[in-house]
Amino acid sequence: MAPNTVIAIGASAGGVGALRSLVAGLPASFAAPVLIVLHIGAHRSELPAILTAAGPMPAKHAQDGERIEPGQIYLAPPDRHMIVVDGLVRLLRGPKENCARPAVDPLFRSIAENYGPDAIGVILTGNLNDGTAGLYDIKKRGGIAVAQAAYDAAYPDMPKSAAAHVALDYCLPLADLAGLLLKLVGGKMEKEAAMANRHSLTENEQHPEVVTSGTFERPFTVTCPDCGGALKRFEHGSIVKFGCHIGHTYTAEIMASAQFEEMEKVMRAAVRFLNERAEFCLQMAEYSHRSEPDISSQWHEASKQALDRAYKLRDLVEQEWLTPETSATVTMAADNNVHPN
Template identity: 65%
Template sequence: MARSTVIAIGASAGGVAALCRIAAAVPDTLKTPILVVLHIGTHRSELPKLLNAAGPLPAKHAEDGEMIKPGHIYVAPPDRHMTVTRGSLRLLRTPKVNWARPAIDPLFRSVAEGYGPSAIGVILTGNLNDGSLGLGEIKRCGGIAIAQDPDDAAYPEMPASAAAHVALDYRVPIAEMSNLLIRLVSGDDGKELVMPITLSQPNAEPDPQIIDGQPFERPIAVTCPECGGALHASGDGEIIKFGCHIGHSYTAEIMATAQFDEMERTMRAAVRFLNERAEFCLQMAEHARLTQPDASAAWQAASKQALDRAYKLRDLVEQDWITPETFAVDQATRQVRA
């Protein structure tokens, strides 16, 4: 019985060559899926094509919602974090992590949560330290933590960080990585086998605070609606005052009103940008209609998408909002009149 149900690999600078060497040395009999994050940013990625040419396992860019198949390599596409939930892949354009999107840590954390001791995490060549925290989560959940030997890496910082902060199970040069993975998957490394598991509970109720598996963290501070500086609160009896270091100050009720007005202004500006994008893409579609029909269709699709989202955002802005600040003012007014 196989030890692992998933292999997660993270790489950055120098990672294309390292990943191709791994792909070239794994056999088509390997039935464990491999999930790959390479720091590609928004740039076009040819990595699946290169991996397909290098070795026997089929490689492709992940698609949102698709189920993971054994013996396939899934690559995070440009500008999307890739995570795994209950055996399916999610692609998220959530904020950058460690200055990167796609980033390694989101994938590793989701693999740790979903597969526990059935997971293998691998950090390859790269700068800085993305992946160290995620690899630590895989290790903490009972999975196997591996890093490329920093002395063997074209860019040693990422594997060196993993070695410094995670109790690695293995640290090997890239030439030995594929054979190690094969042994681990087959259970031939001499360690106790574990049952493949999925830790996620399929019937568990979703957390209403979590959107697409990404929780909103509480802000470190509330900021000034006028200048963006951090606000501090002070009290004088029942009146609470908020002030920033520039000198702007508000009572709680006026602060809430100013904050709401700034939020509405920002959202309406986003509606305007979306509407302008829709118009720009429509003009480009018309420009390409006669000479580049395929490009024209893509511009038209982008225009429709922007307009659809502009309508949704406008509807959101124009919904009724709960305004406790007006309730507090009205209550105070009634008390005075009484």
């Protein structure tokens, strides 16, 4: 690799332990800057102190406008996307990507655009698939794509997604990743042959049969779970993404998860309103019992009706739901027969 090599690492659930293990194997004289995004949201983070204590390399929250230097770990601070432009860190409070800020994709995307073949992207443990699209960009521009072996990850979704959509150069257990980075930065290893072509879904797999008792009226558009704006579908290699005009973006899998979360929230709110209506009607029945028995009976019936519908809706919410987005990711990873190098 060239002297201006840059390493970008993305992690989510289980990431603190994984990052501690990884940086412990990197020396203070490491010849490349390391930029890390962990999904911490807007919460206060002690990660710089944790990683500085874990190994010889110092770690810090990146500052807007500072120049990245070898031998330093730069961490995305809370509630800010971190990107690199012309060797300088930029911190942005832009729209969330894949429901996260900071998110992995913006960093990887900027590293791919600015460093091309000198970029190394690493995906560690985490849920869902933030970082996959950015790793695809790094690979597309000649950089090196690395992922923790899914079987070795505390939360395997992110490594599985990377393996399913990107022709990884290396897929290794966590314990071997520091040694790999040392060899890559030191020029002792070159890219290995890309893995087999990614599996693409057939037409039937993309459009499973839907059985319904009524006529399905298709909506005019699919809307953004964050802002309610219209979403546009587009393809990024083999990755399906959705984006709105505000700038919120989602991979298909994360879109499905966010959409379901909003749907469940609305349905549970409806259950609450029905329960409250039942209680209100019952109180009115008790109030009118002596003076207006006929009206009291109607209030009782209304209360029973509300409870009946609340029970039915609650049962509907708690039934198992089909999750083809999860099945598709697992199937693609299995079909590609990804093994550690």
